[in-house]
Amino acid sequence: MRPTDQLKQLALSDWQAATDHPFTRALADGSLPAEKMAGYLQQDYLFVDGFVRLLASAIAHAPTLADSVPAAQFLAVITGPENTYFLRSMEALEVPFHAAPAPEARAFQELMAEARQSGRYELMLAVLVVAEWVYLEWASPFEDRADDLPFWLGEWITLHAGEGFSGVVSYLRDQLDTVWNGLDAAARSQVEELFVRAVRLEKDFFDAAATGFVVQR
Numbered sequence: 580m581r582p583t584d585q586l587k588q589l590a591l592s593d594w595q596a597a598t599d600h601p602f603t604r605a606l607a608d609g610s611l612p613a614e615k616m617a618g619y620l621q622q623d624y625l626f627v628d629g630f631v632r633l634l635a636s637a638i639a640h641a642p643t644l645a646d647s648v649p650a651a652q653f654l655a656v657i658t659g660p661e662n663t664y665f666l667r668s669m670e671a672l673e674v675p676f677h678a679a680p681a682p683e684a685r686a687f688q689e690l691m692a693e694a695r696q697s698g699r700y701e702l703m704l705a706v707l708v709v710a711e712w713v714y715l716e717w718a719s720p721f722e723d724r725a726d727d728l729p730f731w732l733g734e735w736i737t738l739h740a741g742e743g744f745s746g747v748v749s750y751l752r753d754q755l756d757t758v759w760n761g762l763d764a765a766a767r768s769q770v771e772e773l774f775v776r777a778v779r780l781e782k783d784f785f786d787a788a789a790t791g792f793v794v795q796r
């Protein structure tokens with residue numbers, strides 16, 4: 580089994596909860612109230628800030644230029660179409676772009692900062708793999724429904740499905756699978772710990788979003 584499949588197995592129950600969640604099911608069937616999506620977007624925009632720094636750091640730590648190019652291209656997607664998706668959506672939903680972090684967003688920011696500040700490529704990848712692979716898994720089954728939804732729901736699905744995004748996840752998994760082989764037992768257990776923690780935080784984030792993050796106006 581690939582190392583990233585083994586890591587997923589370690590976190591399986593939270594993984595399943597995060598990738599088949601009432602929040603994303605409601606998002607995809609259009610029943611999610613606009614207020615809940617607005618609260619989620621305000622908090623998730625705080626995730627994007629930390630994510631961009633983490634991805635940039637992973638680019639800086641990639642072993643070769645070839646290993647960094649897909650991540651650099653993905654960084655352009657996050658800071659381009661994904662960033663403008665957030666701004667257009669929050670504008671349409673009439674909420675400010677800036678909000679104070681809820682505990683679930685703060686926990687994710689802290690996890691990403693920890694991975695970035697470790698200076699260790701494998702720990703950066705552990706968090707990046709979880710963040711993108713979980714989203715690919717929840718969004719892919721709903722790809723066909725995206726066009727029938729308001730853009731702030733539909734585009735959130737299309738940004739996390741399809742060939743381009745699944746290529747990003749393959750690339751990130753390949754990077755982690757490759758570096759894993761050169762790690763000693765202590766480093767492997769640190770990767771496992773961060774991976775499992777990241778999956779738990781993805782689930783917590785969706786749980787809080789389903790209850791409803793308080794919208795800040």
Ligand SMILES: Cc1ncc(CN)c(N)n1
Nearest residue numbers: 623626687710711714784
């Ligand atoms: C919390 C979270 N995790 C992952 C993603 C996908 N980039 C996201 N937008 N937000």
